[in-house]
Amino acid sequence: MFDLGGKNALVTGASGGIGGExxxxxxxxxxxxxxxxxxxxxxxxxxxxxxxxxxVETCDLSDxxxxxxxxxxxxxxxxxxxxxxxxxxxxxxxxFMRMSDDEWQSVxxxxxxxTFRLCRGVLRGMMKARWGRIVNISSVVGATGNPxxxxxxxxxxxxxxxxxxxxxEVASRGITVNCVAPGFITTAMTEKLNDEQKARILTQVPAGxxxxxxxxxxxxxxxxxxxxxxxxxxxxxxxxxxxMI
Amino acid sequence: MSDIxxxxxxxxxxxxxxxxxxxxxxxxxxxxxxxxxxxxVELVMAFExxxxxxxxxxxxxxxxxxGDAVKFISGAV
Numbered sequence: 001m002f003d004l005g006g007k008n009a010l011v012t013g014a015s016g017g018i019g020g021e022x023x024x025x026x027x028x029x030x031x032x033x034x035x036x037x038x039x040x041x042x043x044x045x046x047x048x049x050x051x052x053x054x055x056v057e058t059c060d061l062s063d064x065x066x067x068x069x070x071x072x073x074x075x076x077x078x079x080x081x082x083x084x085x086x087x088x089x090x091x092x093x094x095x096f097m098r099m100s101d102d103e104w105q106s107v108x109x110x111x112x113x114x115t116f117r118l119c120r121g122v123l124r125g126m127m128k129a130r131w132g133r134i135v136n137i138s139s140v141v142g143a144t145g146n147p148x149x150x151x152x153x154x155x156x157x158x159x160x161x162x163x164x165x166x167x168x169e170v171a172s173r174g175i176t177v178n179c180v181a182p183g184f185i186t187t188a189m190t191e192k193l194n195d196e197q198k199a200r201i202l203t204q205v206p207a208g209x210x211x212x213x214x215x216x217x218x219x220x221x222x223x224x225x226x227x228x229x230x231x232x233x234x235x236x237x238x239x240x241x242x243x244m245i
Numbered sequence: 246m247s248d249i250x251x252x253x254x255x256x257x258x259x260x261x262x263x264x265x266x267x268x269x270x271x272x273x274x275x276x277x278x279x280x281x282x283x284x285x286v287e288l289v290m291a292f293e294x295x296x297x298x299x300x301x302x303x304x305x306x307x308x309x310x311x312g313d314a315v316k317f318i319s320g321a322v
Contacts, residue, residue, distance in 0.1 A: 127287060
């Protein structure tokens with residue numbers, strides 16, 4: 001339905017469950033895709049699966065210089081970055097009273113500060129092209145909070161405010177900035193939960209099941225498409241009704 | 246008029262969609278030529294590319310008028 005032919009997309013965290021599906025969806029819609037992540041092997045495996053129109057660029061999002069270099073490297077390989085998906089994220093959960101400065105700062109750095117730097121890095125090209133799509137992957141807990149995730153929830157809520165501010169600045173240039181906020185999705189991040197934890201979470205989900213990475217990718221694909229040109233500054237919640245906001 | 250001034254004027258006319266005769270020495274991009282703050286950032290970007298120079302943020306802030314731009318660029322190229 002959505003055609004991204006001729007568009008160049010950069011996806012961070014593409015070695016993860018959700019990021020990989022986002023990359024597949026954009027690629028299937030015709031986009032050239034640069035896969036970014038910290039680990040080379042899974043990125044190359046995904047690149048091999050996708051075949052043509054794909055590049056790999058490793059990046060350590062906790063390192064400022066590495067983050068600054070990523071948009072330039074991606075643009076050098078693809079010609080431009082028309083679609084940026086900030087999907088990479090980490091968790092370092094701890095109860096608030098026990099949370100160290102390092103646990104706080106590392107999550108903010110990787111999830112929020114790198115998103116800021118990558119957005120800034122792609123803006124010049126998008127401004128000149130008078131077209132751009134930025135999709136930031138937030139989380140339901142950015143809106144609801146979650147015990148043990150003060151750092152993660154802050155980073156994900158921060159993304160929403162940042163995205164709205166940027167959306168307002170660049171809307172007149174044909175650039176949209178939106179968030180997708182997944183609920184509980186079957187990924188390596190949620191696989192760490194035991195059956196009891198999962199069952200308890202599912203009592204909070206009206207849909208009665210966890211979401212699939214492809215259901216997040218579909219939301220991203222829509223927001224990246226030409227058809228979504230009038231949608232900006234919003235957060236699309238994909239959570240099975242877990243939080244109706 | 247110098248070559249630099251001509252090239253700057255061309256960028257301003259194209260970017261802001263204004264008449265050429267409105268782009269005078271003391272014409273302020275924001276007050277006289279209808280630019281918003283993002284336009285001024287884009288103008289600086291366009292000047293940097295046209296002339297192959299870097300315009301630091303603190304210098305960019307001092308470029309308020311067409312004359313300011315010509316003067317700064319003339320000193321930088």
